[in-house]
Amino acid sequence: MNGPDVITGRTSRSVTRARSLLAPVNPVPGDAFAGTWSEPRWQAELAGILASPRPRAGAAAEPARPPRRNQPQPRRRRRRLGLSAIGATAAVTAIVVFAVGGPPPAATPSRGPEPSVFRWPSAMPGAQPGDAGPARSVLLAVASTVAHQPAPKVGAYWRSTDEYGDFTPMGPALGPRYMIVERGRETEWDPRGNSASSLVVEQWLGVQLASRADAAAWRRDGSPTTWPTLPDVGSADPEGYTSANGGSTHAAPGKPTVEFGGSGPSPLSYDGKALNTLSADPALLRGLLSQDYRLAHEGGGLGAWMFENAPDLLADPVTPAVRSAVYRILADLPGAVNLGTVRDVSGQSGTGIALATRYPRCLVGAGPQDPANAPTAPCTVQQRLIINPATGLPLAYELRYVSPPGTAHWPVAGGLFSYEIYQGGGWTNQAPPAR
Amino acid sequence: MEPGERLTALWREHHAAVLRYACRRTDAEAAQDVVSETFMVAWRRLPDVPDDPAQARPWLYAVARRVLANSDRSQRRSQRLSAQLTAVGLGAQGVPDPADDVTERARVRQALGRLAERDQEALRLVCWEDLDLAGAALAMGCSRAAMAVRLHRARRRMASALRAADSGPGEAADGPVAGHESHTSSAGRVAGHEWA
Numbered sequence: 030m031n032g033p034d035v036i037t038g039r040t041s042r043s044v045t046r047a048r049s050l051l052a053p054v055n056p057v058p059g060d061a062f063a064g065t066w067s068e069p070r071w072q073a074e075l076a077g078i079l080a081s082p083r084p085r086a087g088a089a090a091e092p093a094r095p096p097r098r099n100q101p102q103p104r105r106r107r108r109r110l111g112l113s114a115i116g117a118t119a120a121v122t123a124i125v126v127f128a129v130g131g132p133p134p135a136a137t138p139s140r141g142p143e144p145s146v147f148r149w150p151s152a153m154p155g156a157q158p159g160d161a162g163p164a165r166s167v168l169l170a171v172a173s174t175v176a177h178q179p180a181p182k183v184g185a186y187w188r189s190t191d192e193y194g195d196f197t198p199m200g201p202a203l204g205p206r207y208m209i210v211e212r213g214r215e216t217e218w219d220p221r222g223n224s225a226s227s228l229v230v231e232q233w234l235g236v237q238l239a240s241r242a243d244a245a246a247w248r249r250d251g252s253p254t255t256w257p258t259l260p261d262v263g264s265a266d267p268e269g270y271t272s273a274n275g276g277s278t279h280a281a282p283g284k285p286t287v288e289f290g291g292s293g294p295s296p297l298s299y300d301g302k303a304l305n306t307l308s309a310d311p312a313l314l315r316g317l318l319s320q321d322y323r324l325a326h327e328g329g330g331l332g333a334w335m336f337e338n339a340p341d342l343l344a345d346p347v348t349p350a351v352r353s354a355v356y357r358i359l360a361d362l363p364g365a366v367n368l369g370t371v372r373d374v375s376g377q378s379g380t381g382i383a384l385a386t387r388y389p390r391c392l393v394g395a396g397p398q399d400p401a402n403a404p405t406a407p408c409t410v411q412q413r414l415i416i417n418p419a420t421g422l423p424l425a426y427e428l429r430y431v432s433p434p435g436t437a438h439w440p441v442a443g444g445l446f447s448y449e450i451y452q453g454g455g456w457t458n459q460a461p462p463a464r
Numbered sequence: 465m466e467p468g469e470r471l472t473a474l475w476r477e478h479h480a481a482v483l484r485y486a487c488r489r490t491d492a493e494a495a496q497d498v499v500s501e502t503f504m505v506a507w508r509r510l511p512d513v514p515d516d517p518a519q520a521r522p523w524l525y526a527v528a529r530r531v532l533a534n535s536d537r538s539q540r541r542s543q544r545l546s547a548q549l550t551a552v553g554l555g556a557q558g559v560p561d562p563a564d565d566v567t568e569r570a571r572v573r574q575a576l577g578r579l580a581e582r583d584q585e586a587l588r589l590v591c592w593e594d595l596d597l598a599g600a601a602l603a604m605g606c607s608r609a610a611m612a613v614r615l616h617r618a619r620r621r622m623a624s625a626l627r628a629a630d631s632g633p634g635e636a637a638d639g640p641v642a643g644h645e646s647h648t649s650s651a652g653r654v655a656g657h658e659w660a
Contacts, residue, residue, distance in 0.1 A: 047587060047590065047591050047619055047622070048590070048591045048594075050572060050591075050622075051572065051576070051587060051588075051591035051592065052591065052592075053568075053569050053572070054569050054572050054573045054576065055488070055591070055592045056487070056488055057484045057487045057488050057592075059484070059592075059594065061480070061483075061484055061487075062479070062480040062483045062484060062487075063480055064480075065479065065480055065483060066475055066476055066479035066480060067476075071479065074499075074500050074503075075471075075472065075475050075503070078471065078500070078503055078504050078507050079468050079471060079472070079507070081504065081507065083467065083507060083508055083510065084508060
């Protein structure tokens with residue numbers, strides 16, 4: 030696949046940075062074993078290989094590609110990775126705590142401002158739209174609308190902002206539990222070409238309590254404003270991702286911090302050219318996502334994988350043709366339903382497209398245990414993508430439990446456990462904030 | 465070129481690199497088995513080995529990777545190794561370092577060790593094996609474009625893991641903390657410095 034070198038151009042810069050970081054922890058220097066091949070024992074080894082039989086020409090060769098690792102490598106969706114690897118996965122772990130009642134870490138009561146109560150928009154939660162028919166026709170209509178949009182005028186930076194929230198149960202093991210919402214915002218500045226580094230402005234927006242009842246339970250728990258973060262034990266859930274343990278969650282919002290962007294739009298879509306060239310053809314784009322899927326070994330199947338990748342592709346600086354192709358891929362997904370007009374948690378209304386997927390291995394055990402041996406049970410998760418049908422841009426992406434694993438009850442309306450609000454992206458000639 | 469000559473040439477050209485590759489992923493004893501097995505596979509599949517040396521090496525890595533994955537024994541060793549690597553204070557190659565560097569290395573190792581295997585491999589291939597995107601893609605059995613995305617995600621997770629590593633116990637007392645410790649400005653500065 031020979032795309033334009035915007036891909037390599039972008040990546041080579043980031044590779045340089047990654048190399049300077051990882052080189053000091055390379056356990057084997059780059060020049061090690063230079064003459065080893067000629068040592069007697071290795072010469073004997075080579076002789077043994079050369080003496081062994083080779084298949085005759087034309088005999089069936091072994092498969093040319095290494096097979097997938099037999100270990101599932103669940104992967105989280107991209108946008109939130111840079112933000113809340115701990116917080117985002119806590120919801121998955123936390124469900125376990127409800128199910129099993131294992132000992133959670135003790136919260137530290139401390140003084141601080143009381144978290145506010147999460148504001149559900151009107152007509153939320155619970156108003157399940159009635160006419161959930163197949164999504165194909167609405168998706169094809171959007172694909173067609175989008176394809177005819179003019180390409181945006183490219184600027185110096187692609188700037189995009191996302192806000193996310195993750196529902197996480199907290200509180201004592203045996204006493205009243207309550208649900209908090211861990212929230213953050215991320216603004217990415219990605220330069221066109223190689224003129225500058227990409228930056229990401231991260232802001233912790235603080236914790237909210239999911240409802241008034243949760244606020245009451247929180248007060249009974251001593252009104253803590255700091256919680257130890259539950260260890261993440263990994264999971265087969267679509268959000269499952271084995272990440273760092275430890276750390277704390279603080280109720281108070283933080284200041285924006287400017288960091289080097291180990292983030293940014295997918296290199297695929299960088300400059301709005303590469304993805305266009307590579308894959309404005311839905312079949313090619315689908316092939317690309319399929320390749321990635323094969324190695325990701327998702328428990329939810331290829332369809333769920335395609336759906337999971339769509340929101341970020343749609344939010345990236347891709348051309349109208351590529352955005353249209355994404356919609357055509359979604360239109361072909363079996364099981365995708367049209368929820369009609371729905372609202373996201375910020376109150377924006379748009380067209381809701383959903384896909385429910387049964388994941389065979391969702392965690393039902395809590396605590397710092399070996400992910401490989403953690404007890405699991407099937408669960409069903411609905412991915413929900415809310416779009417602006419006129420522009421084809423994503424408004425929000427939500428994850429909801431249709432049925433949580435085991436006997437757990439998920440006490441958030443609509444089964445919601447994670448959301449992401451796309452607050453818009455576009456090219457700008459403004460300068461990014463200084464680091 | 466006659467098959468024996470061809471394999472011997474591959475051996476001379478890539479043996480050290482494959483041995484390094486294996487030693488970075490398992491212990492020395494298992495690594496030797498991996499190297500032998502890898503070249504044995506190359507011998508049996510000689511027509512499949514790319515002629516271009518820039519492609520032959522990643523092709524051999526891909527085989528070595530499969531050999532590693534197929535060996536339960538080496539998997540267990542690899543886990544042990546990564547436990548060692550993530551142990552705090554372990555200096556690379558036993559060379560004494562200024563205290564700061566040791567801490568810093570331990571932190572980076574720890575963060576790397578916390579990533580999914582696939583992410584670790586993407587980073588190792590480009591950072592330690594010095595492969596470019598095309599080579600890494602070949603070694604991981606995916607397209608170059610898919611590799612670009614994978615690497616991008618791996619870097620992002622690495623940055624995230626580093627920030628999380630910064631939020632270890634004891635730092636919370638250092639003045640006001642902004643939300644998730646992984647989002648504190650001090651953590652951000654360190655991670656930002658690392659990646660800049």
